[in-house]
Amino acid sequence: MPHNKRNILGAILLSVLVAGCGPKKPVITQQQISDARNNGTLIQLYQKVQSDLAVASGSSKTSLQTLSNQIGRQLAADLQSDIYQTLEDNRLPSQVVSLSLIDSLKQKAEAMKKWDMARYNETRQKLTTESTMAQDALSKQLVAVSKLPVDDKVRRINAMSIAANIAGKESQHYQSYIAEKEQTIVNWMVEADAALSNRKYTHAASFLRKVLGLDPDNVEAMEKLAISEQEGFETSFRKALEDSKPELALSELRRIAKSPLFEQVKPSLASSIQLLNEFFINRALQNSSQGALKGAYKNFLKAREIRSIMGQPPQHQAEQDYLNKLLNFAAVKQSNNEYGEQIAYLEIINKFNPEFPKLQTTLQQARKNIVEYAATSMLVQDFSQTGTHHSAGKSVAKQVYSWVFDKMTGDVALVSAKQLSEADTSSPGRLLTLEGDILQAGVDSESSDSKKTMRVTTETIKKPNPAYAEWKDDNSKEPAPPEFLITEKKEDVTFSTTHVRKTGILSVNYRLIDQKSGQVLINESARSKQTFDGEGNEGVSIGEFKLEFKRPELPSDIEIMEKLSSAVATDIGNKLNELLQQPDKRYESLADKAIDNRNYDRATEYYGYATAIRGMKSEELTSLREKLINVVIAH
CATH class of the missing domain: 1.10.287 (Helix Hairpins)
Known part of the structure; x- marks a missing residue:
């Protein structure tokens, strides 16, 4: 028993013995029982009480019996709690x-x-x-x-393991499970060894994986699996090359590249893998020379995959001529108004080499053209009005134009009246006009005069301090008192103030009209009311006090109307955004449906529109670009 536990128990037992020597009843407090319980000595305390109980008599025996029962119940409760917790654990x-x-x-x-x-x-x-x-x-x-x-x-042994765990390690069921598992592992290892001897590496690997399924820590199985996978891949890969089956060789390369064994086999296969890379490059060049640009893309992509697996740079000099042909081919597609294919070929170049000469300029212009063709085009007209604030209609239109330009780039193309009239009505994009009327526009001013009284200092009086003179005469070493006594003369000053309030109100009605169908898409109103306050005062000068003249500081009527126009334009812009935002997602959804219906030409168009719009917004478009490229290459 640890030394500290012996000391605690000894102290408790001593109290029992001392109590039992005289006429007093033996006493052990609840705290002493708790201490013994916390220190793991409760059972020893119980045994000591039992020993004393055997020789006690009279009232002492009664007290010891009560104490024994109390400690016993606590021991039973603790043991029950421990048993229940063991069951749950x-x-x-x-x-x-x-x-x-x-x-x-x-x-x-x-x-x-x-x-x-x-x-x-x-x-x-x-x-x-x-x-x-x-x-x-x-x-x-x-x-x-x-x-x-x-x-x-496999299934039988896994089922037996469940039964064995229920029966327990001492049971016959558990022993039967262990025996069958071990014998099965032995049999599978024999099969794997035989397969390895006959160079049947795939067959050997299947047995070894089953062994590891039953015994994940089997070092022998892990080592032999590494050998069988390495040898199996090398054999399969080289045979595929010898049999002129490059696609099969690439499939084997993909498979082994996912294995942690790949780094072991990479050096010995580097030359063969390089030959496979060159095969696909040469086949791509042949496709390109024959004008089969889609086939060239597929083979260049396979060569890039091989270089990626080998940890090499993706680009290859052989791609340059092919990319230049794609650039020219994209121009042909543009001239034929085949915008989906045009943007697809430009995005292939962008995927292969974003720094290809002239690409980014051409791509950006293509996106812009497609957005103008396929995205929503909108003319913002000056709002009509009557009244004194003749600039309100132009101001609202200007503010809406700026809001849409800043917040909806790529979603909406802003056009002039001439551009709208000359727009291709057969294009898929919407042709919209935003127009409106100024219902109320004005700035009202009101002012009020009042008096204001302030308690101010008009004179500061300075007198010599006698205490300072006395301190100086005495050459005292104490801190010096103030040299002068200063008093201030205060007076109430009343002056005139002017409070000015300006209230601006701007209310408009606006409509968004589809020029192709004549449908009114939005017919709403917007209103803004803003209040501005300013205060001025007259100039006052009395003695030392001076109050400068101040005019009420307020924005001009024109500035207030600009603020109101901005607020109204923001409301209009938010409404437009609800209806017109994210046309790229609308086109992508249409393209997905076209794919489901096997309408690949329409899918190409819609994916192209979506890609161009999203590219103009500088948003992530990798997955969308792959959809576009895949449908163009596959069909």
């Missing part, structure tokens, strides 16, 4: 507990008989219930095992 996935563990807990619970029979019976009942549940689960699992074919080793 060891539940299997089937939510039962191993039968061997339950048996050991039953033995452990026997100690409770002499402490607390009621708690003992309660614990035994709990363990009996757990045992019944485990027996039922074991019976069902054994039936499941019996239904599995003997030659289905």
